Amino acid sequence: MSLSTDRKIILITGASSGIGEATARLLAARGHHVALGARRTERLKALVEDIQETGGSAEYHGLDVTEAEDVRAFADAAHSRHGRIDVMINNAGVMPLSKLEALKVEEWNRMIDVNVRGLLHGIAAVLPLMQAQRHGQFVNVASIGAHAVSPTAAVYCATKYAAWAISEGLRQEVGGDIRVTTISPGVTESELADSISDPVGREEMRTYRQVAIPASAVAEAIAYAVGQPSEVDVSEIIVRPTASAG
Template sequence: MIDSSAKAAAPKVVLITGASSGIGEATARRLAAAGHHVVLGARRADRLHALAKEIETRAGDAFALDLDVTDPGSVRSFVAAAHERYGRVDVLVNNAGVMPLSRLDALRVDEWDRMIDVNLRGVLHGIAAVLPIMGAQREGHIVNISSVSGLRVDPTAAVYSATKYAVRALSEGLRQESRDLRVTVISPGLTRSELTESIGDRGVKGAVEGQMGIAIPATAIGDAILYAISQPAEVDVNELVVRPTAQG
């Protein structure tokens, strides 16, 4: 069990996308409590800045910036501002994601496009923005949030699973291309977050919400991320699957 009171031996500059709620929010609190400098990005600026203020009142260090991961320019600005403030970028947590599940024959094409834009292109935009900095540093760590839906496909999750399988494939390719960069994929199972709010199909939404009684807290994923980034530089934790014991 990780001691939540322990401070980081070597504080890192950690950029977190989708940090205004759910896994991103929990991760920001967890890493700040461990002594890391957290740079928070999301579209919901009011919640984001409130979180940064809360972290700072607890003696943590947080820097909040508006961010739209579907916009490459927004992502570049986010990373550049963090780099300018701290002089380095140690970790990027590509967490932003949406999950509007539906059957394919429902033809909710706009939702398919949104998942591809946020869940896949958003990850690519983050990687593209930090690679030059991490390359110059000759070190860095990219943590990509996938899902157990990137390990199996269920009805209504075909497109969502496709994006999460792609994140895992992309991460493995990135890992193999570098000997300085560490790459970690975190695949959460049912986790308490706001992801279900993006489901527009009411029948599917009700079915998913009916399973959430066994969901684990988002802090469990924050703990997994802290574990991965806390390993010695020569240790690369490539993949962690974290799900409820009761999940099939």
């Protein structure tokens, strides 16, 4: 029996703003239950209240994806409450861009911790549960930066290529029971650029982001992948502004 028309239990990391928030709202509006994780719990609380006021089903948990135990507790709480996890959306990410010569080593490490280790922690927390129930789907949010490198973005692109590679390896390993989708957004309206401390990177991103798509467009791509029949695996979607040259 296809699970595509069923109410799914969906976990979303980085759900307090941007793509994560838009995805939570859309999937809840389509009848799924969303369990939302992020560090900014006050935002999550307000988001869950909004979803519930419009008839949706949602819960939230404080979550730092760089801490493996945090992610495991997030997954275990949802699994204990609902008896299954149907979809894990690994969305949390940071993007403090700078040229390598700026030597922003702490920011490099932060990107590696969130964008790569955070993704791996999500897989480690949920994969055994999905293998035991013999169904499930990972949706891993990478970036157009997984496919093209630009100045100031070398480390960010490296982390997003890693996300793409990890997703592809996972897809090949899990067999027919578990689906794996990579979503690679182009320039998207979000708070990601707010973390850029380097003035050169900040100015280049300001120019780059003059053409952007709303986070809701990426949410629609995620919902499309989630909504396919269980025997259909949408391996990757690249979604970017029509006017984007790269």
